[in-house]
Amino acid sequence: MYNYLVKKLIKKSFGLVNERRFKELLESAVPNVRHSFAGDHSLGGTRNDRGAFQAWLERLSRVMPKLFIKVNHIVVRGWPGNTLAIVRWTATAILENGDPYLNKGTHFITxxxxxxxxxxxxxxxxxxxxxxxxxxxxxxxxxxAPQIIS
Structure with missing residues (x-):
């Protein structure tokens, strides 16, 4: 039952990203949430608080305004005091020049x-x-732009 509830929470979180409802999304994070996004580009780097994470989410919506993330699979391990959710996803968008964008990746969420x-x-x-x-x-x-880091 616990794993089911965590999976439901994770799916909802990705839906909130797709809908650009960041304030609601951030309510599920601790104030000193750590967010790391791989890569040497404007979305890369590590943030260590909700404010910086919110700034990153807002940047994501501006630089990839048509981005949509589809959750493909979620694995949940652990108990309420220490839970790991592994999420495989596919991101798609139509870029401003009309080109399609496709990316696949994984979130490790504690x-x-x-x-x-x-x-x-x-x-x-x-x-x-x-x-x-x-x-x-x-x-x-x-x-x-330079990475948003904190």
Whole structure:
């Protein structure tokens, strides 16, 4: 039953990202949530609090405004005091120049007593980099901004 509830929470969280409902999403995270996104680009780096994570989510919505993430599989291990959820996903979008964007990746999400404490994201960093380059060339300057880190 516990695993079912965690899976439901995770699916809801990805839905909130797709709907750009970040304030509601952040309510499920501890104040010092750690968010790490692989890659040497404007979305890469590590954030160590909700404010920086919110700024990152808002940037994501500006540099990839048509991004949609489909959850493919969720595995949950552990108990309420220390839970790990592994999420395999596929991200798609139509870029500003009309090109399709496709990326596959995995989130490793740590929860303690129903609150997200850590998120580590591993994806095809070259796909992200190339997508951001195309967005920059289409006029989204923030696609080449410095990383948001804290």
């Amino acid at each position: 929860l303690k007593w129903g609150k997200v404490t850590e998120i580590d994201v591993y994806e095809d960093t070259l796909a992200v980099y190339n997508g951001l380059e195309k967005q920059f060339k289409s006029g989204i300057e923030e696609a080449k």
